[in-house]
Amino acid sequence: MAFSFLKQKFMKKIFIYCFIFFVAVSCKNSGDGKLENHWPNAGITYEIFIQSFYDTNSDGIGDINGVTKKLDHVKELGANAIWFMPIMPSPSYHKYDVTDYKAIHPDYGTLEDFKKLMKEAHKRDIKIVIDLIINHTSSEHPWFLESKKGRDNPYRDYYVWAQKDTISAYLNKKTITLDSDNIRQWHNPGSGEDFYYGFFIGGMPDLNFDNPKVRKEIYDIGRFWLEEMGVDGFRLDAAKHVFPDDRPVDNHEFWIEFRSEMEKIKPDVYLVGEVYDMKEVVAPYLPGLPALFNFDFHYTLIDAFKESNGSLLVEKQKEILDYYLGITPDFIDATFSSNHDQPRLLNSLNENPRKLKQAIAILMTMPGAPYLYYGEEIGMLGRKPDENIREPFLWDIQANDKGRTTWMEPVYSIDEMVTPLAIQKSMSTSYFNHYKEIIAVRNTNRGLALGNLELYSEDLPKPIMAYFRNHKDQNLFVVHNLSDQGFTIALPEGYENLIYSFGMSKADDGSISMPPYSSIVLEK
Structure with missing residues (x-):
């Protein structure tokens, strides 16, 4: 009886192994069957907010060493690169207001930690892209602290200043754009009659790019990260707002100059820009920023599900690609299904699991160079305000999750609502395994990646x-x-x-x- 039982168990194992082999062979016969890295033109980039990713020193905040420890997760998922949200010193949790462009925020680690991360990432053929915020600095940046001391200060012209009587008509003007609903852009530092320009908020004064010294500073910052730290490229925040919106040609020309300066340092540097607008506004940035985020893709994807309209996205995408080709054949369409500024994808799709799985299947079978937002692969949830779109990653059930960050109290992505990664790995129908599968299909079929x-x-x-x-x-x-x-x-x-x-x-x-x-x- 015991022998019979063991024989059945053995035969069952043989059947499972044969089945696994059959699936592997079937996958291998799809396309050319070889996993390929198509980055940057059509590769996959994984966006990480380090603050919420993985904590290695038990201070409740994610850190660079945590990313290093979890590089194999990125590799297993099938991504080819990582984009880091801001990593430089800053007074805010999101760090989009920089106080030192050549340092790492102390909560995240050190420059040596970052160099180790770069080495380990490149060892795994994972590229690293960092957020570079040059439209503005923090109001606590040393440049601005000097600038506001007076009109004769050497750093005065690093920022945009005006006397109150010359801008009185603009002080209370409400400006609404796709990426800002700010009420005012001119701010008083607290003394004197002069006001400074800050498109987003008073804590983020805009740099003056009419000043060649400012441009030189920025190029030197780029050199530091490309040469000394070895990064592969930059995500350029608020690229449309380097000059005011009524000077679009100056914006376009600046980014051409920026690209030229960066390519002198690193010929194959990767530059992806955030120009949040319709295609007619976005396209002229392509000569300077060869990769641009496709916001239309994100919103049209969601609208297609809302309206059950299959032609909506494919026709929009065809229209955009053809339009961009009219500007230059050398562009990278950075598509995405969610990011750190929009509600989590699962929330946008009415928390319907099948819609989420299909949405990623659409993203991975469409042209472009797709971006994945951390946690999307386990179905994390989140709605505005922004902090709740950037909640801690769930690596394991809370009792076992030594690396889960605790810098904030999550509202949406909690164990009762989101299944942690460790559990999903053992579930054949989980979000994580679905993401892995469809990414592997894309990475083994050039038609899906490059067609x-x-x-x-x-x-x-x-x-x-x-x-x-x-x-x-x-x-x-x-x-x-x-x-x-x-x-x-x-x-x-x-x-x-x-x-x-x-x-x-x-x-x-x-x-x-x-x-x-x-x-x-x-x-x-």
């Missing part, structure tokens, strides 16, 4: 999103059903090889069966 985007011209039910991704000798057909109803659509001739299926979608007899919230990728 062009062609619309499927046949009449389709409103919720169906369908498009072709073609690259050299690989031709792919991608379909997503963005509704809670099932549909059957005609299958284009010749697309018979299944690359990926989500939600029990299947293709046979010249048609594709698409259950609610399902996706499929087929190869010709």
Whole structure:
């Protein structure tokens, strides 16, 4: 009896191993079967807010050594690079108001810690991009402390100053933009009749880029991080606001100059800009900032689910890509499904698990260089205010989670509402394993990473999103059903090889069966 039981157990193991082997072989036969790193043009970047990521010294705040310890998580997920939100000294928790451009915030560690991180990241073929905030400094930066001492101070012209009587008409003018609802931009330092300009808030005075000394300082800061610290590139915050909005040409020309200066230091430097606006405003920045965040992608993706409208996103994306190609063929479309300024993706999708899984399938099967926000891969939750979009990562159940940060009391991403990573790893249907799977599909199929985007011209039910991704000798057909109803659509001739299926979608007899919230990728 015991022998029979052992034999059954042995045969069960053999079956499991054979099944795993079969799946591996099936995956290997998809495309060329080799994992490839397409960064920066089409690779995947993982955004990290260090404050909330992993704490190694038990002070409740995430640190650089914590990121080093968790680099294998980024690698396992399939990302090719990390973008760090600000890491420099600052009086605020978010650190978008810098007081020292050539240092690490002491809560995060030291420059030596960062050098170790760079070494370990590059050892794993992971690139590092840091936030560079040059539109403004902190009002506590030494430059500004000097600047406000008087009109004759050598640092006065590092910032934008004006006498009260010359700007009186603007003092209470309410300016609303896509990235700011600030009531006023001119601020009094507390003494005298002069006011300084700060587009976002008074604690963030704008630098004066008409001053060549300021530009020289900025280029020297870039040199420090590229040469001495070895970073691979910069994410340029508030790139549209280096000069005021009524001087867009000056903005465009500055970024061309900035790119030129950085490429003198590091020819393959990666620059991605935040220009939060419509495509006609964004596109002229491409000669200076070859990668730009595609905010339209984020919002249109969410709208497509809200309206169950499959054509909405694919047509918008095609329109944007064609428009950018009219400016330059050398651009990187930095797509994203969520980031540190928007509500968590799962909240935006009504906390529907199938929608979240399908959203990442759409992101990974569309053209672009996708960005993933930390915690998205475990279904973290969060709504405004911003702190609650940046809550601590859940590595394990709270009792076992020695690295979970405690700098804030989370409201949304708590054990009762979000399953920690350690648990999700053992769940075949978890968000984490779903993310890993679809990222691996993208990284083993050049058509998905590098292919062009062609619309499927046949009449389709409103919720169906369908498009072709073609690259050299690989031709792919991608379909997503963005509704809670099932549909059957005609299958284009010749697309018979299944690359990926989500939600029990299947293709046979010249048609594709698409259950609610399902996706499929087929190869010709």
